[in-house]
Amino acid sequence: MTEDLDALAKDLDREYVFHSWSAQAGLDLPVIAGGSGAVVWDHAGNRMLDFSSQLVNVNIGHQHPAVVAAIREQADELATIGPATANLARGRAAQRILDKAPDGFAKVFFTNGGADAIENAIRMARLHTGRDTVLSTYRSYHGNTGAAIVATGDWRRMPNQFARGHVHFFGPFLYRTEFWATTPEEESERALQHLERVIQSEGPSAIAALLLESIPGTAGIMLPPPGYLAGVRALADKYGIVLILDEVMAGFGRTGRWFAFQGYDVVPDLITFAKGVNSGYVPVGGVIISPEISATFDDRVFPGGLTYSGHPLAAASIIAAIDAMESEGIVDNARRVGEDAIGPGLAALAEKHPLIGEVRGEGVFWALDLVTDRESREPVGADVIGRLKKELTSRGLLPFAAENRIHVVPPCVVTDGEVQEAMSIYDEALTRVEGDLA
Missing domain, CATH: 3.40.640.10 (Type I PLP-dependent aspartate aminotransferase-like (Major domain))
Structure with missing residues (x-):
């Protein structure tokens, strides 16, 4: 029954909803039925880390x-x-x-x-x-x-x-x-x-x-x-x-x-x-x-x-x-988690993955600038970003992508454990995409 609700949501969306900034044919969007804090899920209960904060707006987290x-x-x-x-x-x-x-x-x-x-x-x-x-x-x-x-x-x-x-x-x-x-x-x-x-x-x-x-x-x-x-x-x-x-x-x-x-x-x-x-x-x-x-x-x-x-x-x-x-000290948490968990985690990813040209940000507001070559700093194309989005989503992370970048923008209430989980997902997805490009 829950799978039927997910299918129904997709069918209704394709049939009746006109989406922003998109060519309408071929859209295959994730179904979100509920959420709490930095996590969302579909009707079947499949959980995803929301590291997009939707459109970088759910600062206090879902369903406070x-x-x-x-x-x-x-x-x-x-x-x-x-x-x-x-x-x-x-x-x-x-x-x-x-x-x-x-x-x-x-x-x-x-x-x-x-x-x-x-x-x-x-x-x-x-x-x-x-x-x-x-x-x-x-x-x-x-x-x-x-x-x-x-x-x-x-x-x-x-x-x-x-x-x-x-x-x-x-x-x-x-x-x-x-x-x-x-x-x-x-x-x-x-x-x-x-x-x-x-x-x-x-x-x-x-x-x-x-x-x-x-x-x-x-x-x-x-x-x-x-x-x-x-x-x-x-x-x-x-x-x-x-x-x-x-x-x-x-x-x-x-x-x-x-x-x-x-x-x-x-x-x-x-x-x-x-x-x-x-x-x-x-x-x-x-x-x-x-x-x-x-x-x-x-x-x-x-x-x-x-x-x-x-x-x-x-x-x-x-x-x-x-x-x-x-x-609840939520603004302070954003500062601390940026300094102690997100920043160091992304820096470690940059050391490992040549796709990452630069990491920049603060708080829960970060970007991975992805390049074909670190020396030339040539941005990756839409095909690479599309593959990376697919890999991240399939592993249970909802990403925010813009041009040649993946933005790491979870809610301000994100925990260190959720950041650690997300870093593992980013690592796996980048490894897979880099392997496909080799």
Whole structure:
């Protein structure tokens, strides 16, 4: 009977569901029926380690009882209410978020997810400055709505360029440097020089915002080199540009800090969030707003809104998630497990497997950059990644793959034992694929 449910789920999915970022014919997706912590399973009870955190969002793990209970209790009390009301859960959720932000942030604007958080942050920056242009990096992903997808740097931007006023530049990435740098310090200095020349060439008086992922996620988990984010802040101040840091993927524990930028001596003007704030138990996102930008709209209408902004079920899940992450030391666990288990485990794999060109990351936010040759650093092709995904899945690990990389991004609650189990699976899968390629 359980196998029948798995077959039924696949049949219904193939027949009726249209999937994102996919050619629809031939999809053969894993069935997920339940989960707990860092583990998921199908209807037949076949267990898989979730080292994707789905789309790098289930930071608190699957089915955390406190978050599930909070949603249930809120549904019993008030299942929905419009944004043009005051609601206790919404206010408390905003308060919890601001408690984790740097001192001085004023308000939270709630959205339905990360992409529309980016949309509204851009809108705020344009209205606040009276300027139009938004600068963002080529190696980035900011979401799949109008301005967010055009702000994105990767291939998904190209069929979707319907928004105005976007200019891209190269951010720092020493492993594949655009600046002929040989040290992190050189990469930072030259990337900042490049950015300032782009600002000057586009015209500072036309630029509303600099939009950066604090740590680019889908683009490769590229940690900023020393001084880079602080240097971007200085350039934003020099030219009167709003600095937006996208913390949708990197925020709320993923790096072992509440916000990724807190490790890089920088404070932005606007912070976008989603994903880890409640681990996606109910769709939600938002913008954390500085006092200066918030004051722009004290006596001026903000021309933006969503039917489900600050939805009470989402708000209740945020409160419960942040409280549980704090009381259970979940953010500290992400930091510790990254330092003690994931980082050393991946370094050992890199020593053994020539497919791995570089390991980079922190907390529960890591990438294996896979190459055909370590000297040339040529990325492996989609065929290699496809084989590796198949090998990992068949061994009971749900992977996150992007371009030539496997991202190692388990929930923040992952245990040392689960990491050790995952490292064995990565080892076996890499050994098999390397053997096939020999």
